[in-house]
Amino acid sequence: MTATDSGLEPLDPAYVADVLSRPPFVQIPGVCNVRDLGSYPTASPDVVTKAGYAYRSAELSSITEEGARKMISLGILTVFDLRSDPEMMKYSSPIPNIEGVEIVPTPVFKSEDYSPEKLAKRFELYATGTTEAFMILYSQILEHGGPAFGTILRHVRDKPNSPFIFHCTAGKDRTGIIAAILLKLAGVDNHFISQDYSLTRVGREPDREKVLGRLLKEPLFAANSEAAMRMLTSRYETMRAFFNLLEEKYGGVETYVKTYAELTDEDLKTIRSNLVVPTKSRI
Numbered sequence: 401m402t403a404t405d406s407g408l409e410p411l412d413p414a415y416v417a418d419v420l421s422r423p424p425f426v427q428i429p430g431v432c433n434v435r436d437l438g439s440y441p442t443a444s445p446d447v448v449t450k451a452g453y454a455y456r457s458a459e460l461s462s463i464t465e466e467g468a469r470k471m472i473s474l475g476i477l478t479v480f481d482l483r484s485d486p487e488m489m490k491y492s493s494p495i496p497n498i499e500g501v502e503i504v505p506t507p508v509f510k511s512e513d514y515s516p517e518k519l520a521k522r523f524e525l526y527a528t529g530t531t532e533a534f535m536i537l538y539s540q541i542l543e544h545g546g547p548a549f550g551t552i553l554r555h556v557r558d559k560p561n562s563p564f565i566f567h568c569t570a571g572k573d574r575t576g577i578i579a580a581i582l583l584k585l586a587g588v589d590n591h592f593i594s595q596d597y598s599l600t601r602v603g604r605e606p607d608r609e610k611v612l613g614r615l616l617k618e619p620l621f622a623a624n625s626e627a628a629m630r631m632l633t634s635r636y637e638t639m640r641a642f643f644n645l646l647e648e649k650y651g652g653v654e655t656y657v658k659t660y661a662e663l664t665d666e667d668l669k670t671i672r673s674n675l676v677v678p679t680k681s682r683i
Contacts, residue, residue, distance in 0.1 A: 407529075407633035408626060416605045417524040425603065426474070428609070431466035433456040433603030435596065437579060442587035447599045449586050450481070453563050454556070456579045457609060459483065460503075461493035471565070478482055478559075479503040480552050480566040482545075482574040486514035491569065491614055506548040506566075508574045518527035523620045529630025531641045531643055538642050541577050542650060546550025549578050551565050553657060556582070557609040557667050560674035570611060571601045580639065584646075584653040585668060594639035601634050615637045 419425065420681045424435040438451025455476060463471070481495060482505040488494055495503050511520075520542075525533040552566055568574040576597050604611065615621045615628035650656040659664050663671075 405658060407635060408629040411605050414604055419602045428470050429461045430464035430588045431460055431467055431608040433600055435648045440583060440588045440592050442676055444587055447676050448679050449675055450677045454582055455565040456571060456575050457565055457567040459493050459567055459569050460496050475563040476565050477501050478564040482506055482508050482526060482548055482568040484509050484511055484514055486511050500582055506551045508545040508548050523618060526621060526631035527627035530639055534638050535641055535645050538577060539645060541574055549581060550661030552578055553661055553663060554670055556674050560578050570604055581653055587670055590643045594636045597639040598634055598636040624634055
């Protein structure tokens with residue numbers, strides 16, 4: 401990628417393969433855009449986020465048997481699915497049945513939020529691809545996502561030794577917001593969180609045609625594939641703007657999770673402790 405990358409054109413396959421072969425990306429056959437949120441530096445000297453604990457991805461609907469074995473070998477026995485039922489039905493992407501793995505439905509949006517009218521309005525915003533439009537959309541995610549995000553955060557609070565993965569459809573917006581919240585609570589700098597968010601530009605490439613094919617069935621995008629691709633952008637600047645939104649409208653990450661996820665100061669202290677390790681740790 402270059403500083404002038406529009407986010408719309410296909411990336412060089414060799415470049416994509418190289419990036420996906422290295423951390424923070426993790427290969428789980430049948431699943432796109434998988435990343436480990438571990439090993440990021442935090443505000444505390446010699447303390448980093450815990451590797452092999454919190455993972456993010458796109459939907460798991462096409463996971464293969466090999467992928468399921470890989471997930472279990474990583475110790476991932478809990479999945480938080482941020483999608484809603486109408487979304488899964490619309491894209492024929494049901495929750496997979498993976499023996500030994502608990503899949504917890506944690507929808508950010510209610511079923512009624514997928515009415516044709518509300519969906520069309522969201523698509524219109526996404527189609528512009530502007531930072532301002534994404535902030536409207538991300539504010540909607542924050543407004544609706546408190547209970548879902550609270551479920552994930554309570555897992556961190558209560559099960560520090562139980563790795564988990566969370567995902568939406570593309571693993572970009574809803575997934576990107578809760579990933580940012582987790583990393584922010586751990587004390588990771590906005591720069592590194594924004595870099596993580598931008599990696600979806602590469603992570604989504606293997607599913608590019610599949611996702612684009614879905615979107616082009618929508619009336620808004622049928623004759624405008626560029627608008628569909630703008631919906632899929634994940635620019636560094638977008639996440640930086642999100643942090644401004646989080647601070648200015650919601651009082652910062654701690655105030656947000658205490659208000660919308662109903663967590664306490666003690667909860668946040670435990671969550672942060674469970675998300676990090678000393679750099680000398682071999683965990």
